[in-house]
Amino acid sequence: MKSRSFKAPGKALLCGEYAVLRGAPAMCVALNCRAQVTVSKRTETVSIVSTLGFAEGSWRFKIIDESVAWLDQPPEGVRSLLDAACKKTRLTSCCPAALTIDTLAFYSPRDKKKLGLGSSSATTVALVAALQKQSFDIENIWANSKMVHKAFQNGRGSGIDIATSCFGGLITYTSCDTAPPTKTTWPTGLYYQFFYSGIEADTIAAIDRAAGVSEKSWNMLIEHARDAAIAWGSGNVEEILDAMEQYTVSLRKLDLLYGLNIFGAGHQDLVDLAKTTSLIYKPCGSGGGDIGVALSKTKKDIQDFSQYARMKGFMPLDLEIDNNGVIPTIGEKV
Structure with missing residues (x-):
C-alpha cells in the first residue's frame, strides 16, 4: 500500500443544535480548517500513530485478532478513535502502518486550547478516507465515518458534524435521513x-x-x-x-x-x-x-x-x- 493522505474540514453549527437530536433539521457549514490523516505501510512488525495538535506524541500498537493491542499508553481520545476504526474500517489490512493525525488547525495559536470546530469528526472522516479501498467513494466514507464516530462517542450525537466534514459547504441535515444532506449556496449579502x-x-x-x-x-x-x-x-x-x-x-x-x-x-x-x-x-x-x-x-x-x-x-x-x-x-x- 502506498501512502494515502486525506484532509477534511471543520464545521460550525448555525442553528438546529439540540433540536436535531429530536428529528428537526439543522444548518451546518464547513470551515477552512482541516484535519489531515496520512497512512503509510511500515516494514516493521509494529504500527505507530503520531498526532499533531491533540495530545502530541507517538504510540505503538499491533493488530491482534482484529483488535488494537497497545504497546504504549496513548491518550483516551487516540485509543478510542483507533479502537473504533479497527472495528469499522480496513485498518487491520493496512497494518503494520504509520498513521499521522494532524489537527493543529483546530487549536488556538494563543493558548493551544481546542476551538470547538469539530476536530474529532474531521479527523474521523479523513482517517476513514485514508483507510478505504483505492476508489474514492464519498457515500461509503460517509457511512463508515458515521459508524466510527458513533462508536467513538458511545452512541451520542446526531451525525451532522460527520456529514459536514464529508460533503462540505452549507448543508441542511436531518438525523433520520439516509440520503446525503442537501447543500445550499451561502446567501448573497449575508x-x-x-x-x-x-x-x-x-x-x-x-x-x-x-x-x-x-x-x-x-x-x-x-x-x-x-x-x-x-x-x-x-x-x-x-x-x-x-x-x-x-x-x-x-x-x-x-x-x-x-x-x-x-x-x-x-x-x-x-x-x-x-x-x-x-x-x-x-x-x-x-x-x-x-x-x-x-x-x-x-x-x-x-x-x-x-x-x-x-x-x-x-x-x-x-x-x-x-x-x-x-x-x-x-x-x-x-
Missing part, C-alpha cells in the same frame, strides 16, 4: 464572523444534560429550527436573520428553564449587544464555551461588533466557508 470564547466546551456533557429535558419542552425549539431551515433554503437574508433570532430566543428559553448553560462563557453578553444593533449573534453547537457566530446584512456592523467582542475576551477567527468536503492531498487521485 456577512458572518465566527468568534472563539476562550473556553472549551464539553459537548458530551452538554448532550447528557439535555437528555433531562421533557419531550414537550422541545416543541417550540423544533418548530423554530424548521422555520430557520426553510429561511436558509430561501436565500432571503431578511428571512434568515428573523428566523435565526427566533431560534436563538427559543434556545435561550430552554437554556434558562433547564440550566443547560448554553449561553454561558460570555455568549449571552454578545447576544445582548447584538440586540442593540441590526445583527444576530448566537453560540454555535452545544454552547457553554467554544464558538459563536454573528450574522448581518452589512460588513460594517460585523466589524464594529468584532471590536466589542475582543473587549469581552472573544477572539474573531480568520475562517471562511469551505465548499469542499473530504479531499485527497496532492498526489492522490479521486
